Amino acid sequence: MKTMTFSLIAALALGCASKPVEDLPTEDLDETGGGTGGSDDGGDDGAGDADDDNDGVTVDEGDCNDDDDEIYPGAEETCNGIDDDCDEDIDEGLETADYYQDSDNDGYGNPDEKKEACEEPDGYVDNDEDCNDSERSANPEGTEESFNDIDENCDGLDFGDGEECVEGALELTMDWMEYWTWPLSDSSGTVPTPIPFVEGSYTMSEKYLDVEPQETTATAVDGEPLKVNVTIETEISVQASMIASAPGGFLAQNCILTIEDVPVLYSGEVELDLDGEVVTGEADLNYNILEAADYTARLPDDAAEDDSCNIGIIDDILGYLGYSIDDFIFDDLDDVAKELRTKIEDDLRDWDIPAACTPDYELEETEICLDTCDYAGDGECDDGGPGSDFAICEYGTDCTDCGTRVD
Numbered sequence: 001m002k003t004m005t006f007s008l009i010a011a012l013a014l015g016c017a018s019k020p021v022e023d024l025p026t027e028d029l030d031e032t033g034g035g036t037g038g039s040d041d042g043g044d045d046g047a048g049d050a051d052d053d054n055d056g057v058t059v060d061e062g063d064c065n066d067d068d069d070e071i072y073p074g075a076e077e078t079c080n081g082i083d084d085d086c087d088e089d090i091d092e093g094l095e096t097a098d099y100y101q102d103s104d105n106d107g108y109g110n111p112d113e114k115k116e117a118c119e120e121p122d123g124y125v126d127n128d129e130d131c132n133d134s135e136r137s138a139n140p141e142g143t144e145e146s147f148n149d150i151d152e153n154c155d156g157l158d159f160g161d162g163e164e165c166v167e168g169a170l171e172l173t174m175d176w177m178e179y180w181t182w183p184l185s186d187s188s189g190t191v192p193t194p195i196p197f198v199e200g201s202y203t204m205s206e207k208y209l210d211v212e213p214q215e216t217t218a219t220a221v222d223g224e225p226l227k228v229n230v231t232i233e234t235e236i237s238v239q240a241s242m243i244a245s246a247p248g249g250f251l252a253q254n255c256i257l258t259i260e261d262v263p264v265l266y267s268g269e270v271e272l273d274l275d276g277e278v279v280t281g282e283a284d285l286n287y288n289i290l291e292a293a294d295y296t297a298r299l300p301d302d303a304a305e306d307d308s309c310n311i312g313i314i315d316d317i318l319g320y321l322g323y324s325i326d327d328f329i330f331d332d333l334d335d336v337a338k339e340l341r342t343k344i345e346d347d348l349r350d351w352d353i354p355a356a357c358t359p360d361y362e363l364e365e366t367e368i369c370l371d372t373c374d375y376a377g378d379g380e381c382d383d384g385g386p387g388s389d390f391a392i393c394e395y396g397t398d399c400t401d402c403g404t405r406v407d
Helices: 002-017 162-178 311-320 325-357
Strands: 097-102 114-117 182-184 187-192 199-221 223-244 251-273 280-289 292-298
Touching: 162 199, 162 223, 162 325, 182 280, 182 325, 187 325, 199 251, 199 325, 223 280, 223 311, 223 325, 251 311, 251 325, 280 325, 311 325
Parallel strands: none
Antiparallel strands: 097 114, 182 199, 187 199, 199 223, 223 251, 251 280, 251 292
């Protein structure tokens, strides 16, 4: 029996071997049928039936990562940059925000490089406030260095702190106001009476102003880096020769009038200009006299024997006519405060702002030594420069008393 079986198998083998290839059957064998097609013994024909991560889902069933048991269809999507639920979307359905690239690692992001994510990616931050993401020193908290081709504080200007430089300019202004006694313009006034063409009058001449600077402030205007709000607190004193009389020259009084320590507040705005090689600026100031003036009056040292100085007499007469000497003094003081305002604005524009706000600022020095001042050689420096007793004459025109000046 065994011999016959072997002979039959051999004969079939020889027969098959001699059959041409094109005559062999080409249809697929039935995987579940008999014959030489094999048998289904429950084994694994490939990776499709595998569940290597034991998450209960095979690759054929849709597991897109069979090495991670937290990744499978139906898994909860978490913010991790991975497709947890195998739906070919990453971090879908989660709350996201915009993040901005921070290439220079200064904590501020590039507004032109944005990524939407459910958590902050590496190299990104949650703000878009950087103006130069390739320069770490340039950000909203940077310290500006003027005119170095870098906008360190992101205010749109290659210019240092306008508030800081205006503070420096105000300090120079305060020093300048203390230097000398200022000459003031003469002033006068009249008092109408019920009698036609009859008036009382007063004249104030040889007027001088002393300024005691108190305090200054400089505050940048939001969103306007070249505009700064300023205040200048001062106390002013005025001395003048005053001749006052009732109508018709009656009871004329010849006095040296001294107005003491009147507080005046100057406030307004400084606007800087960067268009030239030197930083310039304009100050636009208001003024406010904060208290009523206290004053005293005395006879001049060279008064004649029959001269009189009694403000009370004049005030009584003016009061009878409906006026007060206080009114005239206040009006005159208002003119003084206005005149000082102009001097402060001019000084800030011409000297103090360029000096304080321009890096490495240097004046072009020109020596001035003239004696065209009417008071040249009287032993007092009268040209208004440093060390002057008065500012009666033009700067540099009292060379005998002041020495050579440098402009």
